[in-house]
Amino acid sequence: QLRLVESGGGLFHQGESLRLHCAATGIQFTLAAMGWYRQAPGQEREFVAIVSLDGTTNYGDGVAGRATISRDNPRNTIDLVIDNLKPEDTAVYYCHLLPDNWGPGTQVTVAS
Numbered sequence: 001q002l003r004l005v006e007s008g009g010g011l012f013h014q015g016e017s018l019r020l021h022c023a024a025t026g027i028q029f030t031l032a033a034m035g036w037y038r039q040a041p042g043q044e045r046e047f048v049a050i051v052s053l054d055g056t057t058n059y060g061d062g063v064a065g066r067a068t069i070s071r072d073n074p075r076n077t078i079d080l081v082i083d084n085l086k087p088e089d090t091a092v093y094y095c096h097l098l099p100d101n102w103g104p105g106t107q108v109t110v111a112s
Contacts (some may be wrong), residue, residue, distance in 0.1 A: 002025070005023045010107075017082065019079055024076040032053075035050030036069070048060050048062070051071045051078060053073065067083075
């Protein structure tokens with residue numbers, strides 16, 4: 001059974017960097033794009049980044065220029081690095097595998 005397992009969340013301070021990791025388990029190999037969304041309290045879920053099988057990437061406006069998403073195809077994993085963290089990056093970050101598979105989320109808190 002497919003599962004998405006996230007790690008790397010925690011408490012950070014403004015200006016620091018974070019690395020989130022997501023592993024898709026229970027499958028041999030996926031051709032689908034994988035990415036990250038986030039949801040802050042009282043707000044809708046927001047697109048963060050996505051990477052396709054061939055490495056093509058796309059980023060949301062909230063992290064553009066500060067984020068890098070990468071993918072390890074043989075391991076079915078993705079990593080997201082966000083530099084120069086801001087308090088507005090505080091949210092629960094969710095790993096996503098197309099078409100509609102979600103991880104449980106990992107909390108990221110950025111203190112000013």
